[in-house]
Amino acid sequence: MKLNFLGACRQVGKSCILAQLGEVRLLLDCGLRVHTEHLAPALQQHKFDACVLSHAHLDHSGATPLAAREGKGPVFATFPTIPIAQLLLEDNEKVSLRNHRALPFKKQDVKRLHSKFFGLPYGLPYEFYDGTRFRFVDAGHIIGAAQVLVEHKSKRLLYSGDLNGGETRMHAAAKPPEDASEGVDALIVESTYANREHPPRDELERRFCNEVQRCIDDDCVALLPCFAVGRTQEILQVLHANRLRGDVFLQGMGATVSEISLDFPSYVKNAGMLNAALNRAKRIETREQRQRVVEKPCAIVATAGMLDGGPVLSYLQALNKRGKGEVFLTGFQVPGTNGSLLAAGEKIWVNERSRREKIVLPFSQWDFSAHSGKKELLDYVKRVNAGRVFCMHGDAAVCVEFARELREQHGFDAVAPLEEEKFTV
Ligand SMILES: [Zn+2]
Ligand SMILES: [Zn+2]
Structure with missing residues (x-):
């Protein structure tokens, strides 16, 4: 098989791999690096027949309109991945239009993409004319997230996509495909947290809910910025399952994604629990509701998770003025985002990056990660036991060190590929 790494090499962002096992050339993911400027994989120089999307996050899906324009074939994804x-x-x-940041594709490319999506469930193989087959396997990361197992004759490639080997409220812990033990020639594995462990989930949940409860009992508003996909649904369930006392409000794209998630109950660990948690949260629809809600103690779950736009920014400003709020950051804050500025004690951007404001509210950061920690990644690599291992989707030092550890301590033929680096396996 031939592999060409087009993105997410020694970094997170624009995940994209060109893989050819038989005649069919597959593009595994076509992501966009978003937080600074928009960077897409250089697809114009490559030919491919179809695109296989591991999940909906923009660092994997953000440049699929380019793939739809440059490639002839469909864009395969699991059913929930498509609407998300x-x-x-x-x-x-x-957001790009508002911030005057150019996208590397046109509106009609996005339209073209919609007609090229081809939905598949987990586990059902799709076979091309030359006998190349692939199937999606649950990756436990966000709803619809998949590992991709590609086969042609006796050659097999496994792409982890973004993986969570730990159990969450939303998803069961991901495992490699059952038949991986029969032999995988190449494994492409994400390395986001290959250098550290996450805290035990039950203990994290308990501490988090205790702190949110303390804030409400102190007559304050607990502002919970959440990513729209995954984290909003996770945090609503965490609060519900731990019997938080007080009102919970919900606003932003996270509400829409929650509704979409309920359209695919079999892709969620406990749809009944998600439904109950959602029913408990009161929706904020109007500006008047938004103004009123900050006047009484409660918890507000709002998009966006890194405070870069969305309703969370207006809550933040209103609470900053009143001085009776506390911010609970529920995810990793990419450097340069408002969330990272807040965490560093610096002024954050309000009003579409035209004005900066110092936030004086107390804040804390909570590691509700949707990615495997170090031990889970290592377990995964050992269970797959592939002939070659490619470590990508992580900071440069982390990818390089993970590959070195796999080579020197565990005997794997592992590398952290560079962009446009090609391999024959
Ligand atoms: Zn992801
Ligand atoms: Zn990712």
């Missing part, structure tokens, strides 16, 4: 990717692409279009 469409929603995220649409939102990114709006």
Whole structure:
């Protein structure tokens, strides 16, 4: 098989791999690096027949309109990935327009993509004319997230996509495909947290809910910025399952993604629990509701998770003025985002990056990661036991060190590929 790494090499962002096992050339993911400027994989120089999307996050799906334009074939994805990717692409279009940041594709490319999506469930193989087959396997990361197992004759490639080997409220812990033990020639594995462990989930949940409860009992508003996909649904369930006392409000794209998630109950660990948690949260629809809600103690779950736009920014400003609030950051804050500025004690951007404001509210950061920690990644690599291992999707030092550890301590033939680096396996 031939592999060419087109993105997410020694970094997170624009995940994209060109893989050819038989005659069919597959593009595994086609992501966009978003937080600074929009960087897409250089597809014009490559030929491919179809695109296989591991999940809806923009660092994997953000440049699929380019793939739809440059490639002839369909864009394969699991059923929930399609509407969520469409929603995220649409939102990114709006935000980019507002912030005067050019996208590397046109509106009609996004339209073309919608007609090229081809939905598949987990586990059902799709076979091309030359006998190349692939199937999606649950990756436990966000709804619809998949590992991709590609086969041609006796050659097999496994792409982890973004993986969570730990159990969450939303998803069961991901495992490699059952038949991986029969032999995998090449494994492409994400390395986001290959250098550290996450805290035990039950203990994290308990501490988090205790702190949110303390804030409400102190007559304050607990502002919970959450990513729209995954984290919003996770945090609503965490609060519900731990019997938080007080009102919970919900606003932003996270509410829409929650509704979409309920359309695919079999892709969620406990749809009944998600439904109950959602029913408990009161929706904020109008500006009047938004103004009123900050006047009484409560918890507000709002998009966006890194404070870069969305309703969370207006809550933040209102609470900053009143001085009776506390911010609970529920995810990793990419450097340069408002969330990272807040965490560093610096002024954050309000009003579409035209004005900066110092936030004086107390804040804390909570590691509700949707990615495997170090031990889970190592377990995964050992269970797959592939002939060659490619470590990508992580900071440069982390990818390089993970590959070195796999080579020197565990005897794997592992590398952290560079962009446009080609391999024959
Ligand atoms: Zn992801
Ligand atoms: Zn990713």
